[in-house]
Amino acid sequence: MACGVASIFFVVLIFLFLVKEGLAVFRSVSFSHFMFGHKWYPISEPPHLGILPLILGSILVTIGAAVISVPIGVGCAVYIAEIAPLRVKEILKAGIELLAAIPSVVLGFVGMVTLVPLVKNIFHLPTGLTALSGSVMLAFMAMPTIVSIAEDALYSVPKNYKEGAFALGATHWQTIWRVMLPAASSGIVAAVMLGIGRVIGETMAVMMITGNAAILPKSILVPVRTLTATVAAEMGEAVVGSEHYFALFAIGIVLFVISFMINVTADLFLHRRP
Amino acid sequence: MRNPYRTQAVAFFFLLLATLLIVVPVGLVVVIIVQKGLPAVNWTFLSDIPRQGMRAGGIFPAIIGTFYLVSGAILFALPIGLLAAVYLTEYAKDNLLTRIIKLAIVNLAGVPSVVYGLFGLALFVVFFKFGASILSGSLTLGIMILPIIITTSREALESVPASFREVSLSLGVSKWQTIRHIVLPNAIPGILTGTILGLGRAAGETAPILFTVAAFYLPQLPGSVFDQVMALPYHLYVISTQVPNVDEKIRYGTAFVLLALVLFMNLIAIVIRSKFRKKKKW
Numbered sequence: 001m002a003c004g005v006a007s008i009f010f011v012v013l014i015f016l017f018l019v020k021e022g023l024a025v026f027r028s029v030s031f032s033h034f035m036f037g038h039k040w041y042p043i044s045e046p047p048h049l050g051i052l053p054l055i056l057g058s059i060l061v062t063i064g065a066a067v068i069s070v071p072i073g074v075g076c077a078v079y080i081a082e083i084a085p086l087r088v089k090e091i092l093k094a095g096i097e098l099l100a101a102i103p104s105v106v107l108g109f110v111g112m113v114t115l116v117p118l119v120k121n122i123f124h125l126p127t128g129l130t131a132l133s134g135s136v137m138l139a140f141m142a143m144p145t146i147v148s149i150a151e152d153a154l155y156s157v158p159k160n161y162k163e164g165a166f167a168l169g170a171t172h173w174q175t176i177w178r179v180m181l182p183a184a185s186s187g188i189v190a191a192v193m194l195g196i197g198r199v200i201g202e203t204m205a206v207m208m209i210t211g212n213a214a215i216l217p218k219s220i221l222v223p224v225r226t227l228t229a230t231v232a233a234e235m236g237e238a239v240v241g242s243e244h245y246f247a248l249f250a251i252g253i254v255l256f257v258i259s260f261m262i263n264v265t266a267d268l269f270l271h272r273r274p
Numbered sequence: 275m276r277n278p279y280r281t282q283a284v285a286f287f288f289l290l291l292a293t294l295l296i297v298v299p300v301g302l303v304v305v306i307i308v309q310k311g312l313p314a315v316n317w318t319f320l321s322d323i324p325r326q327g328m329r330a331g332g333i334f335p336a337i338i339g340t341f342y343l344v345s346g347a348i349l350f351a352l353p354i355g356l357l358a359a360v361y362l363t364e365y366a367k368d369n370l371l372t373r374i375i376k377l378a379i380v381n382l383a384g385v386p387s388v389v390y391g392l393f394g395l396a397l398f399v400v401f402f403k404f405g406a407s408i409l410s411g412s413l414t415l416g417i418m419i420l421p422i423i424i425t426t427s428r429e430a431l432e433s434v435p436a437s438f439r440e441v442s443l444s445l446g447v448s449k450w451q452t453i454r455h456i457v458l459p460n461a462i463p464g465i466l467t468g469t470i471l472g473l474g475r476a477a478g479e480t481a482p483i484l485f486t487v488a489a490f491y492l493p494q495l496p497g498s499v500f501d502q503v504m505a506l507p508y509h510l511y512v513i514s515t516q517v518p519n520v521d522e523k524i525r526y527g528t529a530f531v532l533l534a535l536v537l538f539m540n541l542i543a544i545v546i547r548s549k550f551r552k553k554k555k556w
Binding site: 005006007008010011013014017018020021071072073074075076078079080083084092094095096097098099101102103104105106107108109110112113114140143147171172173174176177194197200201202203204207208228231232235236240248249252255256259260262263264266267 | 278279281282285286288289290291292293295296297299300301303304306307354358371374375377378379380381382383384385386387388389390391392393395396397400401417420421424474477478479480481484485507508510511514515525529532533536537540544
């Protein structure tokens with residue numbers, strides 16, 4: 001029992017320590033300045049600690065990744081669950097697991113050497129380290145989550161729903177579109193949310209290929225900097241106990257709260273009994 | 275009227291396309307890394323220290339560092355995770371506490387890896403004064419892989435049929451003895467799978483070790499758990515973004531070693547799982 005409670009303990013502990021270190025930043029900047037300030041110059045004198053550019057950077061990259069990964073991910077889940085022959089299915093599932101297992105720093109590295117020059121050449125940009133490159137790379141990190149959970153959801157639709165639709169003369173596709181997908185919808189929504197959660201929290205790949213410019217992004221073809229990348233890139237240089245250090249922990253709180261909300265909502269969707 | 279079979283053919287084509295859009299790039303990533311990384315890997319590369327500001331030499335300290343970190347993480351996470359899984363499957367009643375524990379595990383799994391890094395920095399490095407050390411890094415990674423171990427162990431324990439327990443209990447064996455001698459031995463392959471997946475995850479993560487242990491450049495091996503070490507994923511990050519003019523070969527070689535390590539662990543996990551499935555008597 002003690003060990004079961006340990007997991008609650010760790011969640012609370014994580015939150016407490018983030019709060020302990022992070023809230024100190026609000027002694028020097030107000031909450032609204034921190035969240036909606038346009039300037040992130042943490043080591044200028046006096047420091048400007050507004051994380052709006054970082055939030056927008058995260059949102060931009062996340063939306064881009066979602067637009068790419070959701071249709072492809074759900075499509076792939078449907079293919080694996082419904083259409084693929086048994087043997088192909090096993091191979092595809094192994095492939096998806098493989099993708100999930102590749103460390104994000106390796107994907108980031110591959111993105112740097114392949115995707116970044118590609119984006120640069122296609123759009124004739126001064127640099128290929130852009131929000132778009134980040135979105136494409138992150139889409140691949142969200143896909144395993146989306147595919148495996150959506151596939152589970154499709155798989156757990158009772159078999160007689162499908163048989164009923166077939167018996168009424170529906171084609172396989174009509175059955176998938178009108179019966180299977182609606183029946184699995186709450187699981188698919190959860191899959192999409194968890195995929196997006198993965199994208200928002202992803203750090204290394206994003207730091208390596210989005211260019212890390214903490215400015216308000218004007219398009220998807222400029223460098224951006226996300227919340228996670230900011231923490232990872234700057235914590236090494238921040239002096240323990242400085243405003244900068246506290247501000248980075250406050251970003252940690254923001255990330256923790258976002259992931260907490262996504263996970264709780266996704267969990268509600270997953271365990272919703274029809 | 276539209277021909278439903280034509281619609282179906284078009285739809286299935288797009289579904290196949292979506293699948294290929296995932297599978298082909300994954301294949302490409304692996305092929306690129308193997309093709310360019312494998313020629314760079316030889317015995318010197320694996321057993322030598324980095325030289326000339328990491329532009330030459332090998333990656334031995336990073337391999338050893340990752341080995342220490344992963345072992346430490348599993349030493350910490352396996353006992354706690356396994357006991358938590360036993361509690362949840364065998365003892366926990368379906369009440370509010372259990373619901374909250376499960377939700378906490380889901381949340382632990384979803385916390386961004388860099389937030390684990392922050393947490394490790396605040397708790398282990400600063401508060402407990404362990405400093406940036408193997409101990410801090412291992413504990414941070416351990417907490418990170420806890421949800422993986424709990425979830426997979428629970429699945430393994432739950433897949434042991436209830437009748438096994440009932441027979442054992444009906445013979446007058448105590449609940450703990452039943453778990454110890456009947457349930458756990460039957461769940462070992464599943465637990466092992468989870469442990470190895472956890473190992474793979476811990477070996478590949480960079481963000482949690484950024485501020486808790488990883489050394490930019492440290493050619494000697496650690497002497498105690500309070501020393502910093504180099505680690506493979508961080509080393510790859512450093513030589514591909516922080517150090518200019520590193521030979522491509524070294525970058526690809528490092529990426530290859532890391533990828534091979536992680537995929538090898540996953541492969542073992544998959545093999546154990548499929549063997550177990552075939553052997554299963556119930």
